[in-house]
Every structure is written in C-alpha cells, then in structure tokens.
Amino acid sequence: MKKIIVASVFCVLTGISVNAQQKTDGFCAHNRQLKETFKLYPELEAGYYANQLLMNSRVDKPNHNNLEKSTALYTVPVVFHVLHQYGNENITDAQIYDAMAVINREFNAADPDSVNIVAEYDTLIGNSQIDFKLAALDPFGNCTNGIDRIYSHETNNGDAPSKLNQWNRSRYLNIWVVQIVGTPGAAAYATPPASTDGGGYWYDGVLSNHSYVGSIGTASVGVESVLTHELGHWLGLAHTFGSSDLINVGPTICNDDGVEDTPPTRGHLNCPAGYPATWIDCDTAGVIVEDVQNYMDYSYCDVHFTPGQVNVMHNALEGISGQRNNLWTDSTLMLTGVTDLLLPQDPANPLTVPVCVPVADFSSSSKTICVGEAMTFSDASWNAVVDSRAWTFPGGTPATSTALNPSVTFDTPGYKTITLAATNSAGTGTETRTAYIYVSPKWGDFNGPNLIDLEGPSANWFIVNNPENNHASFQLNSNTGYNSSTSYKLNNYKDVSNADLFTDDFFYNFRLGLNIDELVTPSFDLRYTTGVTVSFKYSYATNATQIADITEKIKVYYSNDCGETWLPRNLTVNGSPVGNSLTGDDIVTGGFAGLTDYVPLTNSDWKTASFTYNPTSLSDHARFKLQFIASDYASNLYIDDINVGGTLNLFSDEIALLDLNVYPNPSSNGNFINVSYTAQNNPVTFTLRDVQGKIITSEVLEATNSLVNHTLKNTRELQSACYFLEVQSGDYTTVRKVVVL
Secondary structure: OOOOOOOOEEEEEEEEEOOOOEEEEEEEOHHHHHHHHHHHOOHHHHHHHHHHHHHHHOOOOOOOOOOOOOOOOEEEEEEEEEEEOOOOOOOOHHHHHHHHHHHHHHHOOOOHHHHHOOHHHOOOOOOOOEEEEEOOEOOOOOEOOOEEEEEOHHHHOOOHHHOOOOOOOOOOEEEEEEOOOOOOOOOEEEOOHHHHOHHHHHHOOEEEEHHHOOOOOOOOOOOOOHHHHHHHHHOOOOOOOOOOOOOOOOOOOOEOOOOOOOOOEOOOOOOOOOOOOOOOEOOOOOOOEOOOOEOOOOOOOOOEOOHHHHHHHHHHHHOOHHHHHHOOOHHHHHHHOOOOOOOOEOOOOOOOOEOOOOEOOEEEOOOEEEOOOEEEEEEOOEOOOOOEEEEEOOOEEOOEEOOOOOEEEEOOOEEEEEEEEEEEOOEEEEEEEEEEEEEEOOOOOEEOOEEEOOOOHHHHHOEEEOOOOOOOOEEEEOOOOHHHOOEEEEOOOOOOOOOOOOOHHHHHHHOOOOOEEEEEOOOEEOOOEEEEEEEEEEEEEEOOOOHHHOOOEEEEEEEOOOOOOOEEEOEEEOOEEEEOOEOHHHOOOOOEOOOOOOOOOOHHHOEEEEEEEOOOOOHHHEEEEEEEEOOOOEEEEEEEEEEEEEEEOHHHOHHHHOOOEEEOOOEOOOOOOEEEEEOOOOOEEEEEEOOOOOEEEEEEEOOOOOEEEEEOOOOOOOOOEEEEEEEEEOOEEEEEEEEEO
16 A cells, blocks of 8 residues: 555545635545554454544533633643745744634634524534643753744645654644645544554644645635644544535435534535525424534534533543543643743743744755856744844855845855854754755856766766755665666665664655655756757666556756756657656666665666757756656666767867867876867967866967967966866857866
8 A cells, every 4th residue: 555544534625715614525534534444453443433432421521611711621732843845835833823823712612703603503602621722842841832844745745654753642732734635635634532542643633734724824714613623533523424424415314423412414515505594404304403503514604512522522631542631731731831831931922932942944046056146045944933143155145144035146166055043032043054055157067968977077076956855865876887887876765674663764665755856967068069869777666566556756857057947858768758757667677676775686677768958059058857756665766877969060169170188187286287279260268267166277379270289377286176177269168177186
C-alpha cells in the first residue's frame, strides 16, 4: 500500500460558497477509514466501539448547558504545527489566534450566530466548558507561542505521516496546518480517542488545510467552524447523520449518532432553502425536525453542540483512550505553561502568549542568480514578534540591512553565505546558511558541444539543490556509473530497520513522497551551436510493485538567466517521446529495488534520455536542470554522461577562427600562462579573473591578421586554484578555464 493506513477520521468539506455559508458538494470518509484501519488492526475494532458506547452512556454532569459559565472545567494546551514551503500556507500568527478565538467561543456556547437557532433546539445549546489555550512551554521547557513552523514537502501530502514533530499527545492537542489534505477534496480530519491507542499514538491530532483555519488571512468568514467540527471528532463525537459513509442527500432514511438529544438526520451539504425561516423534516411524515445547525453536521449554518454531545466530550476527556485524561491535569498545565506563565507576556496578543526569543528564518526569491542581478530575501522568523532584524550579505550590495524584505545584488560569482538575526525584548535568534546562494558569472563554463562524463574536475562544477537539507541528496559516487565510472547518486534509500520508533527516521520511507532534489549542470555558451540536443544516462529502481504506483518523476529544465527562472522541456527515451517527465515504465531501468541500497550492476541497467534546446543570443551561459520528484516507493537514482551535442558554426564565430590555445593548462605555481592564436580583423582582449571575479590581469593585443604568441603578465605566482580567462574579439566573447595546481 502507498501509505500507512491509519485509524483517522477524514472529514471532506468541499465546494464551499463562502458568502452563502453553504457547501455544494462533499462527503466524509470517517467510517471508510475506520473500516480500512480495522482490516489492518482488527484488535482495535472492539475497543473502539466499546469506548464509543461508554462515552455515550456515562452519566451526565450537571450544568453542561449552563450558559453562565464562570470557570472552565477543562483547559487543553494546544500547539499548531504549520508545514510550509514559504507560501501562503505559512499562515500568520494572527490567523491562528483568530482560529483559537473561534473554537473557544463555539465550544463555550458564545457563537454570535446562535441567535439564529430554530425554536426546536433553542433549549439544547450545550456549553462544553472546555478552554483551548496555546502552549507557552514546549516539550523541552522552552518558551513557545504555541506555533511550530516546519519547512517540508509534506505540506503537499497532508496525510498521517505528514504529522511531523508531534508534541507529547498526553500534554498537547496537536493541530497541523498544510497546503493540501491527503484525501482528495478534504478540508481537515481528526482522530477519535480510541483509534490512536497503542502504537497509533503518533498520528493522533487534527490536520487541516490552511484555508479552513479561523476566519481571516487565507481563511474566510463562513468556514471558521471546520476546526470546531474536527475537535468534536477528536473528543469522540460522530456526525449527526451517523455511520453512513457518505451524506445521504434526498428522501432517504435517517441515521443516528448515538447521542440521546440529537435527532436522526440525513445530513445536509447546504443550509435548507429559506433558512432560518423554514426547516427540513427528516422523514416523509414530517415528525422529526433535523438539527442542521449542529456543529457535527455539514450544513455550514451550524451554531451549537447539544448537552448530550457535551457529555460525550467530557467523558472522552476523562477517559484513558488517547490519553485525553492527562491533558487537563494541573501537572500538565504547569508543564505546558498555560496556567503558570512566568515569562513576559505579549500585550498585543489577546490570547496572552509569552514573549519568546524569535526563531530566525528566511527565504529568497531564488537560489541562483547572475552577477549584478537583484534578488529579494524575506524574513520568515517565528515563535515571537520581531522588533528588529539585522541581515548580513558578504559580498553583496548592500552588505547589511535592517529591512523586512531587502533587495540585494552580488558583483562577484560564487557561493554566498547569508545571516539573519531577529531580535525582540526577550533576546536574539540567529540563522546562518552557508553557501545558500550561488551567484553565476555571465559567461559559459564550456563552449559549444561538450560531454561531461563526471571523471574530471568539472564534475564538481554542478550545483546540487537539496531544499530541505535532508538525507536524500545528489552526491558524486565512485564506481557506480556507466561502465563502472563515477556518477551522481541521489540516495533515496535509508535503512531504518533499527531506528527508534520515537525518531523521525523510523518513518523516513513513508515521508519521501513529493520530496524534490535537483542537479544543475555547469553553464554552456551555445550561441554559435546549432541542432543542440542534451542527453544523459540514468539508472533507477523502484520499490513499487504495480505500474500505477510508480509515480516518481524525472523532469528537465533550462535557464538562460543563471537559474533565476527555469523552463521545462519534453523528453525522449530510446527515440520515443515520453512527454515532460520520466515516470512509470520509462523511469525504471533496474527493476524492483526491494528496500535495499540499489546500485546498477551492468550497463543494461542504464537508459539514455534526451531533449532539444534552441539557442538564442541569450544562450551564452545556458544551464540545464534535472529534477527528481520522489514517491513513497522511491529508491536510488544515478546520473552519468551529460552530453550537450550539436554543431559548432565555425564560420560565424570569429572566436573559433582564432584557433586559441592556452598553455600550460593545467599550470603550476612559477609558470606563466601563455596564449597563442591567429589574429583576425580585430584586436583581442584577455582578462584573467579568479573564482570571485577579481581581475588578475587584463591586456589588449592590437595585432591583426597574424600569428600571435604571448605571455600574460602577472600570472607567474598564481595560487593553486581555478581561474577564468575571458577572451573578446570584436563582438564575440568566450571564456576558458585555467587550472593552477
């Protein structure tokens, strides 16, 4: 199976019309998911239903529908884990604070929309007397505002293994915010208490699409009750329409949730026509008026729980299932800091979270850029309000900044290290990222057609992008390439057989899906090359056993602006077009990996893929990128023999007519660098730079229409390094690499 099947409640809420507070379509996979779970873990089924019966039958406590609540019976510490890739799914603190305000007023019978409740249920408004509070101390006793932000591709999966960095569920209610919820069309899902007992503790909690968290920011008025609905499930409540897998729409039989004071209902995707003046009878005899305004329906005109539902939730909080009975104890509230705040408070926050030291974090508009081009950095610091910030950009203009989103240019090529210090009254958090940005010179590393077989020094000129800095990353690997040569290996395999269940490593293979890694070639000057075709050899095995499950992909792109923007190309394998990605049968060359550290053994384990490229006047520093998008079945990928083929047009290129020779190359300290060439109609300029772009020497040789031999000045005592010799004749320029050993 593709993912671990878990005992979760998946509530799918789609097609919401925000203005009308209605949904036009939807279903809930609650019972379907439970059935799948019980197939895998049959020992859970009897306990689950026994626990549900117990929660519905225990004696009610007094004052559950007392609307004049003074002191909460239960206080539950909460942490929001925001999984993001610096997009709009990285919702603001303010949106989370708004969501907390919404669930607290709805759980405590303070929903302002409750004035619209119909007469049949205006005496059945249950006050749960449950307060949800953002944690002030994390599991290690550190100051927190109750919001944990994690950069991860799992925001695009939104399934059980996406529940990263779970805080101890006996002390915290964990809520994850993601870009996409795993079940198609889903808004959110939650786990009922008894479905997470034993080894299932790690998928306890609530997971929600960011646009259903609160009523502001990326959310909107009309969807704010989604978290209330899910927290009802988390506290043991079923849908008001009972155990049906899908909502029954139309004149069909009614279903029951097992709570005495909630009537049978069919469930509704929309508020009834004419709401609230008219209502809907459940059966044809018109005997039962359905409680469409219940938070556990789908109507989106929901305004209340019933006292009976409150009884179920209280029973859940006092039961051992899911360790809910530990959440609200005095010791837990002390350990999570929600009742014993000794830290300075944030006066601007209505939820009274502490003022913590910021966690510095940032993103950039791109990871590669041309020399002299501007790029933008964005402060994404979290855990506290930032009063001031200090950026450091060595080699940049400006070199320092205090702006929220500074724009910076770099005038020298190479890798750049970026630092951000975020400060408030509690202290300073600092983040330094070494070699975070690559600034590319505006000249090609290679001229015209060229084959990179990864055996020489040019193998190290590739740029490796590993956005999450995780285990899977392209690295040079000896004896694993075509003809047992050197190759680039993307190591997706990790042996977790002896991993501790309490570490993320144990779930590594369930969290590969949609992870992205990239390998970027050196640059090529292809302005004078025609018929360009780029090819590469690849070897790959999969852990999938069905073709339909082989969803991992290889895609290719090109860039003419130093990687600031990338454009896709279509691929061909063995002469057959395969579209814009290698996947399925096309990507697999080595068969089934079998959860081993796959290595190609013979040349028959390799295939060759290719794509075309049309050079333009901007193609003086073209780069190509291979991107791998993993699935949960991904295994190791190997890349070798990157070949940029085509025909160099010698007669249109004055540089080619120079018949230029640079020698000795490689050179050594103590030797001058020499050039010989056949001068044409224009003087020739030679400029030698180091890898940072600093000019070592620059000379203009005026000779024309003659043979020239020349020793470049200031080149005798060069340090061991790589240098770039820029050669310009008329309107034409080329660059040659010079290595000094």
